[in-house]
Amino acid sequence: MSQFTTRPDIRGTFGTVTSTHWLASTVGMGMLEKGGNAFDAAVACAMVLQVVEPHLNGPAGDLPAIIHLGETGETKVLCAQGVAPKGATMAHYRDLFGDGLIPGSGLLATVVPGAFDGWMLMLRDHGSLELAEVMAPAIAYARDGHPVLPRVAATIAGLHDFFRDEWPTSFATWLPDGEAPKDWELFRNPDLAAAYQRIVDEAEGTTREARIDAARKVWSQGFVADAIADYLADASVTDVSGEAHSGVLSREDMAEWQASWEAPLSIDYHGWTVFKTAPWSQGPVLLQALRILEGVDLAAMDPYGADFVHTVTEAMKLAYADREAYYGDPDFSDIPIDALLSRDYAAERRKLIGASASLEQRPGRLPGLEHLADAAIARAARDFSAARGASAGEPTMAHLTERRGDTVHLDVIDQWGNMVSATPSGGWLQSNPVIPGLGFPLNSRAQMFWLEDGLPTSLRPGSRPRTTLTPSIAEKDGTRIAFGTPGGDQQDQWQLIWFLRYVHHGLGMQQGMDAPLFHTAHFQSSFYPREAKPGEIMVEPNFGEAVIDELRARGHKVTVAAEWTVGRLTAARREPDGMLTAAATPRLMQAYAVGR
Known part of the structure; x- marks a missing residue:
């Protein structure tokens, strides 16, 4: 590349x-x-x-x-x-x-x-x-x-x-x-x-x-x-x-x-401390995915190759499956966040990543909370027969309808x-x-919210909805980066991909944003009509036909997006000597970094 x-x-x-x-x-x-x-x-x-x-x-x-x-x-x-x-x-x-x-x-x-x-x-x-x-x-x-x-x-x-x-x-x-x-x-x-x-x-x-x-x-x-x-x-x-x-x-x-x-959540990953919001947001998804991928030699993979896309996608499926089962407002539910972010739990989850794309919803089965995992699986398989009016609620990118919101x-x-x-x-x-x-x-x-009792995301007066909004800060040896993106359920997917390529493959900040992106719609959407699309991933065409064909051979249901339509990342970095660096995606031709 x-x-x-x-x-x-x-x-x-x-x-x-x-x-x-x-x-x-x-x-x-x-x-x-x-x-x-x-x-x-x-x-x-x-x-x-x-x-x-x-x-x-x-x-x-x-x-x-x-x-x-x-x-x-x-x-x-x-x-x-x-x-x-x-x-x-x-x-x-x-x-x-x-x-x-x-x-x-x-x-x-x-x-x-x-x-x-x-x-x-x-x-x-x-x-x-x-x-x-x-x-x-x-x-x-x-x-x-x-x-x-x-x-x-x-x-x-x-x-x-x-x-x-x-x-x-x-x-x-x-x-x-x-x-x-x-x-x-x-x-x-x-x-x-x-x-x-x-x-x-x-x-x-x-x-x-x-x-x-x-x-x-x-x-x-x-x-x-x-x-x-x-x-x-x-x-x-x-x-x-x-x-x-x-x-x-x-x-x-x-x-x-x-x-x-409030205090952030954080984990260490290859020398970086990554800070995210609590499980009233989807922020811990990125931390869980990093924990799962911590034991994988990503540096040995081509950051634009099928192995990388497949492995990261399968890790994201597992992390998002836990989001659907266990996340919610910690003021109203006892969220098992320590267990979800533990290395022992991540090691067990990592074993589920196979050579082929999973088509199952696979939340972890935490002791005493198995009913939440079962409920999440059942919801993802349910047909809600939702009406599709003119003002829909799902954040999108340029390849989807103009009538929906975003961030x-x-x-x-x-x-x-x-x-x-x-x-x-x-x-x-x-x-x-x-x-x-x-x-x-x-x-x-x-x-x-769900109209179902007993869930961390059940509708309750005074409770925070489990939002998709998820900014990030990461630091290592005095260098700090602020980064994030719009994109609903895709936010922690695109951020994860960008961060992994930065950490493991040395991509520059703008270079990582220009690189081809992908995301999965495998898990249940946070937005009406709350669809899950098992096995589906969307990739940008500049991965090349060979990579796309290989992903399909592994069982992924691949949709090729229009060029330059996936991801809207921005990021800014400060190094110990005070040097500042910033970048912004060229996609949609709106985002810009300025500075001096």
């Missing part, structure tokens, strides 16, 4: 920002140039991503982040994953859906909005700039316009009739003249701009921290919460099931929830060694109608 890359690694010592949209990356860098730190830059970058990639995230979505504090050396997790409302009881949802699926869009799929409060908590506790300064670029792009991405325009165009007939507030916001925006024309969201400006204006206080806390209160108890509650009081909207439903989110739910800090990602490092890896998502323009006067919709993360 060629050593040439589509772009250079960005290098410098002052700071770097990399994200899934060049405008957001540039805005984040601007905060560093103003004297801000990585946390100021991350928040400003994220607010702009909400404006320029509204089909991928929004302020009422959700957010996990892993941060590293350069001064203290502490690494910690920001959890801004909202919880199920008090009215989201099993009895209420079963009355509507039996033991079927929570729809992948609409008001019943909504949990408490988390992203905005999460970003404000990061800014308050670790930022240095004023709220107004950090939010100014997003307000300006929403008010004055930004060049709309072709994928945003296509997504809106694909929902023209549905918005017109079923979600009129979304029609007014995304098709203000009755037509979808054209590629690259200036697109404005005046209601969002006005809402953000009002939050800033009402955020009064005698200190910077007090003003940020005031903004959080304006969101959760002020005019934002009022607008959401007033709309939900009598709204009944058509969702992906094809039927109209009312929501259960209340003012009380909004007022009582706040984002929080964004950003990585930031400043001159002081502060780091942020964050994967905001939810609140897509496809997920729910726009709240009148606010310019943004609610999220649809509740679709990840």
Whole structure:
């Protein structure tokens, strides 16, 4: 494989920002140039991503982040994953859906909005700039316009009739003249701009921290919460099931929830310490896969060859099978995470990797928890006969429909060694109608709960849905890397592949992102309609026909994607001498790394 890359690694010592949209990356860098730190830059970058990639995230979505504090050396997790409302009881949802699926869009799929409060908590506790300064670029792009991405325009165009007939507030916001925006024309969201400006204006206080806390209160108890509650009081909207439903989110739910800090999970892998979020996310999947692969000589394999693709795929199947059986909110369930991450357990799982592709769902059978493994296997085999409406809930890439949501990602490092890896998502323009006067919709993360008792992922008021969002930080001998990607269930697959090639084969940061990627859909999807596709993998065509033929000969059900359509990775690295390096995928021609 060629050593040439589509772009250079960005290098410098002052700071770097990399994200899934060049405008957001540039805005984040601007905060560093103003004297801000990585946390100021991350928040400003994220607010702009909400404006320029509204089909991928929004302020009422959700957010996990892993941060590293350069001064203290502490690494910690920001959890801004909202919880199920008090009215989201099993009895209420079963009355509507039996033991079927929570729809992948609409008001019943909504949990408490988390992203905005999460970003404000990061800014308050670790930022240095004023709220107004950090939010100014997003307000300006929403008010004055930004060049709309072709994928945003296509997504809106694909929902023209549905918005017109079923979600009129979304029609007014995304098709203000009755037509979808054209590629690259200036697109404005005046209601969002006005809402953000009002939050800033009402955020009064005698200190910077007090003003940020005031903004959080304006969101959760002020005019934002009022607008959401007033709309939900009598709204009944058509969702992906094809039927109209009312929501259960209340003012009380909004007022009582706040984002929080917690410790990360971590393991050691070939000298690297890899940090991930807890099992309320899919983050431990990457750690489990690394544990399984720890005893395999990956360095001896061609990183673009069939052996590598097969072995990594089979390891991912095993790790994701455990996700489906055992992960969930540890505040509500006793998650056996120590057992799942142990070397002894991984060694037993490793023995299951054979010469041929497995077509079975094979969660581990932990003592006393065998019923959870059996339940996961049964769910994966079940036909839910799910309706397929116009606003679906599954994150996708360019090779799938434009009507579904996805995610964004950003990585930031400043001159002081502060780091942020964050994967905001939810609140897509496809997920729910726009709240009148606010310019943004609610999220649809509740679709990840099951209407089945006794599971770590059972629907419970106050519980976090087991999200797919999963940023990463890794360190070795003073070198630290922040990395991640959008992509739903694929996130920890693409990150794993990139990281393995970096560790075992010496691929450069950009080189690893340009390299051909793959992922499996073998396990049960996290998103409505919750399908499992045993044995299926998707590969990019630049693996070559020989590799693809070999994978098929081993029993993999291979789909060849269009060129340059799998994975949206970004990454930033800091070395002990202060040298910074950053990279961003060329896929979709949106993501960019900037720095100096």
